[in-house]
Amino acid sequence: MMKKLLYPLLAISFVWLATSPGLLAQSVTLPPSGDNQKSLTTQYIGSLAHVTIQYNSPDVTAPNGEDRTGKVWGQLVPYGLTNLGFGSAEAAPWRAGANENTTITFSHAMEVEGKSIAAGTYGLHMIVEENQPWVLILSRNASAWGSYFYDESEDALRVEIKPEESEFHEWLTYEFMDRQPDQTTLALMWENVKVPFTISVPDMKKLYVDNMRKELQSTAGFSWQGWNQAATYCLMNDTHLEEALEWAENAVSMPYIGQENFTTLQTKAGILSKLERGSEADEIMMQAINHPTATPLQIHAYGRQLISQGEKEKALEIFQLNAKKYPDTWPVNVGLARGYSATGDYKKAIKYAKMAATEAPDQLNKDSMQAAVENFAEGRRL
Structure with a gap:
């Protein structure tokens, strides 16, 4: 009698597994989309406070081998706000990296370019402009994919930052440059552009x-x-x-x-x-x-x-x-x-x-x- 019941129970289990939405959503780990490698770097300010930036790093050379030098700013990365054709954002900034949200985490309350930001993790976006300052945006939504669902009402901070000419960087890189006892300078560097901004501990x-x-x-x-x-x-x-x-x-x-x-x-x-x-x-x-x-x-x-x-x-x-x-x-x-x-x-x-x-x-x-x-x-x- 037990054997007769076993097979129907197994059949029911397989049907449940096949139709379970939660399990269908599970996936295996594959290489990063576009070979944009994930990067993470942390910098301490003094002995206690620290900042962590996590991002996916595209390169100037396209996956098909195309050299995109001179085509990054204003083309691959559009100027201003853009309708990406997907998601809820009709006017989206750049995700300041590739793939998922670029995120920045502050261990303590700090200041970014002199503006206060509470401790926590934020989505980092930028509005790239031609021949004028860019806008750095820290969003309270740090879990979205890219900027497709960007919502200005979730902004925690906006500041202007000034791009500079830089030595060539094949891979998009964030680097902590100047390091002082109570502040550091973090810069995005890609192709021939560098965009630094200061992060400080106010007291x-x-x-x-x-x-x-x-x-x-x-x-x-x-x-x-x-x-x-x-x-x-x-x-x-x-x-x-x-x-x-x-x-x-x-x-x-x-x-x-x-x-x-x-x-x-x-x-x-x-x-x-x-x-x-x-x-x-x-x-x-x-x-x-x-x-x-x-x-x-x-x-x-x-x-x-x-x-x-x-x-x-x-x-x-x-x-x-x-x-x-x-x-x-x-x-x-x-x-x-x-x-x-x-x-x-x-x-x-x-x-x-x-x-x-x-x-x-x-x-x-x-x-x-x-x-x-x-x-x-x-x-x-x-």
């Missing part, structure tokens, strides 16, 4: 601080180094200083984690100084210099920092303190030479530069100190 400092805030709730917050690194970033970039002071204090004294040492105390003193709490900053900095963890190199570096800030007399005091704590230790006499030359006492500067030359740990430093002696003799400071 990179806030992006880092927001991320540090999260990281400090995880493993980074279980060491004094994590808190000190975050506080130091804010100090060096003059941002979120009140919060940075809390982080610096955690680096110094958080139970089971904080550690009072030259590094953590110096960071705290620097933030207090930036907050114009000078007397507190000086007190903490002297605590750092006199701390058992302070090394002659650290104190020397602080003295040089004071010179660069124009605080020559204060720098000399620090170099003298270093000499008192660590006599005859490299680079204590280098510091004294720098300090005295900064205050105009070249006689003493020469004395300590000669002493430093005899103590130099290598030939490079020995030569440097001997040159310093000559400079001081002519009234020039380091």
